[in-house]
Amino acid sequence: MRKSVGVIAVLMLLVGTMGFSADFPDAASLPSRPELPDPFVMLDGTKVSTVADWNAKRKPELQALFQNYMYGYLPPKPQKWAVEEVLFSDAMFMGGKATLSESRLAFFGPDLKHRLYVLLVVPNKRSGPVPVFVGMNFCGNHALADHPSIHIPDGWVYKSCGGSENDKATEKGRGTQADVWNLDLIVDRGYGLACFYSGDLDPDTADFSDGIEPAFYKPGQTAPAPSDPGAIATWAWGYHRVVDFLVEKQAATIDPKRIAAVGHSRNGKTTLLAAALDERIALAIPHQAGCGGTAPDRVAIDRKDVETIRRINTVFPHWFCDNFPLFNEAPDKLPFDQHCLVAICAPRAVLFSNATEDQWANPDGQFEMLKAADPVYRQFGVGLDATERPGLRKLLDSRLGYYIRPGKHSMDREDWGIFLDYADKQLPAAK
Numbered sequence: 001m002r003k004s005v006g007v008i009a010v011l012m013l014l015v016g017t018m019g020f021s022a023d024f025p026d027a028a029s030l031p032s033r034p035e036l037p038d039p040f041v042m043l044d045g046t047k048v049s050t051v052a053d054w055n056a057k058r059k060p061e062l063q064a065l066f067q068n069y070m071y072g073y074l075p076p077k078p079q080k081w082a083v084e085e086v087l088f089s090d091a092m093f094m095g096g097k098a099t100l101s102e103s104r105l106a107f108f109g110p111d112l113k114h115r116l117y118v119l120l121v122v123p124n125k126r127s128g129p130v131p132v133f134v135g136m137n138f139c140g141n142h143a144l145a146d147h148p149s150i151h152i153p154d155g156w157v158y159k160s161c162g163g164s165e166n167d168k169a170t171e172k173g174r175g176t177q178a179d180v181w182n183l184d185l186i187v188d189r190g191y192g193l194a195c196f197y198s199g200d201l202d203p204d205t206a207d208f209s210d211g212i213e214p215a216f217y218k219p220g221q222t223a224p225a226p227s228d229p230g231a232i233a234t235w236a237w238g239y240h241r242v243v244d245f246l247v248e249k250q251a252a253t254i255d256p257k258r259i260a261a262v263g264h265s266r267n268g269k270t271t272l273l274a275a276a277l278d279e280r281i282a283l284a285i286p287h288q289a290g291c292g293g294t295a296p297d298r299v300a301i302d303r304k305d306v307e308t309i310r311r312i313n314t315v316f317p318h319w320f321c322d323n324f325p326l327f328n329e330a331p332d333k334l335p336f337d338q339h340c341l342v343a344i345c346a347p348r349a350v351l352f353s354n355a356t357e358d359q360w361a362n363p364d365g366q367f368e369m370l371k372a373a374d375p376v377y378r379q380f381g382v383g384l385d386a387t388e389r390p391g392l393r394k395l396l397d398s399r400l401g402y403y404i405r406p407g408k409h410s411m412d413r414e415d416w417g418i419f420l421d422y423a424d425k426q427l428p429a430a431k
């Protein structure tokens with residue numbers, strides 16, 4: 001008989017190193033289930049029917065299942081971390097409307113050579129700690145604002161980033177993503193933003209040697225084990241470390257009870273995983289996240305109009321753990337679908353936002369995932385307050401939320417207006 005989930009959860013906490021995998025069956029021996037798995041039914045077939053059993057048994061089992069078969073187990077929190085340096089703090093940012101600062105975080109036990117740079121903007125006009133978004137960016141913190149003091153990433157950056165030369169960021173990139181992050185809008189609406197660059201932890205290349213992953217290998221280990229983290233799990237770990245920073249070092253300025261996580265596309269997949277594994281995240285906005293995040297895994301494997309597991313694992317072999325491609329030809333064998341990742345977040349707020357020209361991310365399938373997560377939310381008395389996908393530009397702002405606008409795969413000012421409206425509605429009230 002397999003060990004109880006409680007024991008597994010405790011073991012995971014105790015072992016806390018890579019290469020550990022729960023006592024789950026091999027992918028090949030899992031049964032086919034073409035229908036969406038019932039979120040209340042445990043892997044051994046027993047059904048949970050109370051909130052207490054959901055919280056104590058099924059939720060931790062799902063957290064382990066997603067890590068085991070799809071994303072890989074997140075690295076543990078290092079025994080120690082520190083703000084190694086506050087690079088600068090500018091209280092005159094935006095003509096004195098906000099304070100912009102950047103902190104360099106260091107991690108020990110294991111000792112990481114990587115540093116995480118956290119850019120923090122907070123409105124100066126505030127009557128108490130403010131709600132805050134945590135976001136992961138594609139191009140480096142310096143891309144968010146044309147400010148001379150912001151650190152420029154030392155390592156690899158995407159070729160598509162403004163100012164990128166030979167895969168490295170340059171001065172020319174400053175402020176090139178200002179219209180993606182819209183700091184002025186966030187500040188005007190009374191929110192803060194803490195942002196970090198994914199590549200500080202693991203550059204988005206099919207190679208882990210430049211990321212933090214090897215620092216967590218067991219003695220003698222030279223390559224990832226089948227359920228060691230892919231890039232998305234590693235980046236989700238980054239969200240958690242920024243939340244540590246906010247909760248443990250910034251609680252006078254930001255409100256630890258009002259932390260929202262946001263990310264676009266591959267960063268949105270990361271956002272949902274980060275929220276599913278960290279209760280401190282009160283609200284999640286996986287924006288246009290699609291396959292491997294908010295869209296169903298169970299789509300016909302030969303579909304060309306939406307992304308499939310086979311396609312994502314082929315083009316981006318490093319995003320997920322090595323167990324995940326075992327489901328390329330048989331997504332029906334997965335013991336979960338993405339509605340279960342949402343369900344783990346219950347009763348916290350989750351908004352799926354989309355665009356009509358981004359069919360690749362399967363906006364209709366995403367709505368089905370919310371519908372299928374709804375029964376779990378209903379146990380907590382909240383959920384998805386619609387049975388049909390809302391029309392264009394109509395924000396469904398229930399605890400499970402949905403939004404779709406015309407236009408392309410991007411994150412823009414209109415999207416931020418919606419994110420802020422949704423956060424106003426769904427974050428807990430200030431104390």
Ligand code: GCU
Nearest residue numbers: 264265266267289290291307
């Ligand atoms: C590709 C990929 C998507 C991903 C997107 C992005 O299109 O297929 O899964 O979401 O890149 O991150 O922009």
